[in-house]
Amino acid sequence: MKDQKQNNRSMLRGAVTLVAAAVIYEAVARSGLFAAALLPTIPTILSALVVMVRDGTMEWHAAYTLYRVLFGFFLAVVFALPLGVLMARFKRAEDFFLPLVSALMPIPSFALVPLFMLWFGIGNLTTIMIVFYAASFPMLFNTWSGVRSVNPLWLRAAGSMGADERRLFWKVIIPGAFPFIITGMRQAFLRCWIAVVGAEMIAASDWGLGWVIYDAKEFLNADVMLASLIVIGGIGFVFERVVFGSLERATVLRWGMVRMAKG
């Protein structure tokens, strides 16, 4: 009861903070201390957003960015997941790949953008490869540690009940490692989302949310910039909460591997 009241008060204070922040921003923007082009008012930003959504440009930019990020992410799933399983199951694979992976991992994906631009040209391929690179390592590492940490008792129990290698793999090892794999995917997606925006800025193509922000700088269109920032934040948020949240609910939560966290 008291908790409820406390929570209500927190909600109220949170709302008040946001409104206050918006009012202060609006006041500063209107005061004319800064050029209107640099600090657009909130209605200007919203109308820029509405205009871009209406004429379809925003959707196209978002579609390009999503295409790149999902393609790269898909490549990483196809490549990094099996490699992670392989490394965890076979000592020889681990011996070979682990040193390479630990040497490549600390290189930030952005450092490779210029190189990839030379190799793959400007456009989709470079961005997709950068996303792929950024996503691979979290996925690989989490899969590797997930498979290694499958409870040996389960393996022995399944083995003694006569499970063959294939059943053991699909029915025990993969579900057992799944909480780690999902964590890996989540981390990988966060990395991808950052990488795609940055790569679009540096390897300027014609479409994409990252490119739009960067291009708007040239024309001092701060309203377009902020409108795209809202879209970028929104899409990232939706993926993190909705997509991965429901993936988790459909798999590991249903299997009872992890407990439901609060919220």
Place this chain on the structure above:
Amino acid sequence: MQDAATIVMQDVPPGAPTGAPDAGRERWRTVWRNAFPFLVVGALWEIVAWTGIFPRQLFPTLEDIVRSFAALTVAGILPHHTVETLLRLVTGFTLAASFGVTIGMLMGRSRRAEDIFLPLVSILAPIPGIAYTPLFLLWFGPGNFSAVLLVGFVSMFPVIYNTWTGVKAVKEIWLRSAQAMGASNRRLFRHVILPGALPYILTGLRLGLGQAWRILVAVEMLAAVPWGLGWLIFGAREFLNTDAMMAGVIVIAVIGLALEKFVFQRIETYTVVRWGMITAS
């Protein structure tokens, strides 16, 4: 690089039985095992480069890369770029650490501060940091100031989040027992809250530093700074100096590895592990 890999490998139990009398041979075997993959990849690279499937300018041989690395180092260009980058990293990260820990502490200790900061943080944090770059460039102009500010701003969020969680995770009973024994607010803070929250704070700092490092390289490419490794790589593209680019990437990799392996693991050993807050793995 092989050194670093060796460190990683030590986490993995070696396949051969240990405790054998010839420990020296064992060590050589580990070195060899770690060096082997690099030799294979290096040889493949060399073969591809020499066959000329790709133009030499885009796919330089290892000798070219090494030569360019040496030339750039001797001329003092590479060290200058490295120093500038590190300075930016340190300044930006110091900003992030001081503001982040302060805000996080406030949020953890006072309900009011939490209600004020949490909505702002939860709105600003999910936007990828790099997306703020054009905005910062527009507001603060291109150059060093924007770059450092941006790195600080972006890496502040993980620090805030983890500090906040850490302060909230300090056990209520520790606080009460310290108070019952008559600890003043200051002592409570220094001797109970700070050590209790430190594992989380360190995690936050570690994440923040990683983020700062990743973003700094991109920011240096976009913010038109006169020196810096990101700028070196980006500038080298214009002249198709792939070998210089590779030299820059190597330095970046080494710094990234060193940050993770030496800076943070050492801090962790000196503080939280020694205080028994967590056990060393």
